Amino acid sequence: MKSYQVCECGAPLRLCEQDTPVPTGTEVLLQVTAAGICHSDIHFWEGVYDIGGGNVMRLADRGLKLPLTLGHENVGRVVAMGPEATGIAIGDERLVYPWIGCGTCAVCRRGDEQLCLKPQFVGAFRPGGFSDHLMVPHPRYLIDYGDLSPDQAAPLACSGVTAYGALKKFGDLLKSEPIVVIGAGGVGLMALAILQAMEARGAVVVDVDARKRETAMRAGALAVVDGRAGDAAAQIQAIINDRVWAVVDFVGSGSTVKLGTDLLTKGGRLVVVGLFGGEITIPTPYIPMRAMTVQGSYTGSLPELNELIALLRKSPAPYMPVEVRPLESVNESLNDLKEGNVVGRVVLAPI
Structure with missing residues (x-):
């Protein structure tokens, strides 16, 4: 498996190769087909938020660990699944809900995993989609996005x-x-x-x-x-x-x-x-x-993403200029976004 990882905050992402993981339990392995680049990726890459007055909040103090594979706007094809994963099949194309929580606290149980105090966000606290494969912990985070193309669907996981x-x-x-x-x-x-x-x-x-x-x-x-x-x-x-x-x-x-x-x-x-x-x-x-x-307002919930997909399936595809680039352009693309040179979205295509 090939992934581009943050190994040092603010430094170019490095290409890393490792064994492709094997899913167990309810896990699902996807071959990534589209991975959007978001402004949050810039913050995760740099490792800080500006909180004014010359002060910053360091993401390392909030549990972010390196090396980190970025990418939280992902679409992929199911290529393997654990024995407890149900409701999906090999070959299914799915949008990944990235704002995963602990799954057991009161906030997660009411459906607001994005507000969990023990987050497991894809592309932040677990490996993301700037890679050719992505592991998702449960099929409930995989959403059928209908007739949209993968590059149109991927940004729905965050910007949408x-x-x-x-x-x-x-x-x-x-x-x-x-x-x-x-x-x-x-x-x-x-x-x-x-x-x-x-x-x-x-x-x-x-x-x-x-x-x-x-x-x-x-x-x-x-x-x-x-x-x-x-x-x-x-x-x-x-x-x-x-x-x-x-x-x-x-x-x-x-x-x-x-x-x-x-x-x-x-x-x-x-x-x-x-x-x-x-x-x-x-x-x-x-x-x-x-x-x-x-x-x-911080991202959105899994129920809200399902609501959004249902809403957009009744409407014309959103007008969103999307430029598809190869995964290998990730460093150039991050810099283009940081410098304000992107109109709409850049979506990486690993395959």
Whole structure:
């Protein structure tokens, strides 16, 4: 089995060869056919999150161990299974749900494994899909993705379910009010497709990159705004007729979160998803006086990914520019994403 592994944080991934594992119990072995590259892979690769004030949170302190095979947006073909694995067959093509928990705590039992305090996430705490094979602990994490191509399906495991989980937090508001989407990267573009599938009012999209704003318009945005414009907030409020009830921030920098809170009308909600890093200061009286809600959203649950697949199977395929590259391009691809040179998603194809 060939895998590209992080052996030193921030250093190029190394090609490693080892025996292909043999599944036991409920385990399922997949031959990887598509592996998306996500911004979270950048954080896992670098080993830190920026928490503002010149400080960082080190992932090694949270249980991340090297060497690590990245890759949590994976599609693969079943090639072997343990004797207790049921409900699947050799040759099945499946999308892998990566946000696996311990499976036994109260959080996992209620279906929110992504919030487990003892995570076993694929591509972080267990080997991921930047490899030609991937071991999954149980068939319940394997999802039939219908008629989508593998490169369309793979990003649903992170950008798709992350966007869906965040949008659900707005509830019925999506039907009655346009929302503001900050960030037109892979997750933001996926959010536009999901809003259309949900028959929502739509979104005004904010991004600092002109290419991404153009892509967002092609993906169905109501309007786009340059986040670096001095009057960005005024532009957005004018488009939405002054009252902004809902903002979802897929960037998560100090400046974007501040923009989100500045935009909110009384009773509005900001959902922060992105992990870019930074810090903000909010006068505490504003929180009750404006009755604002600032809420975090971390990926999505296994039930939500199943809901999303069912929703998208009734709708046209999401508009998501996808560039398929060979697995061997992983280091170049990670750097392209880090430098902001990717529009949409890069998906690695090991075979």
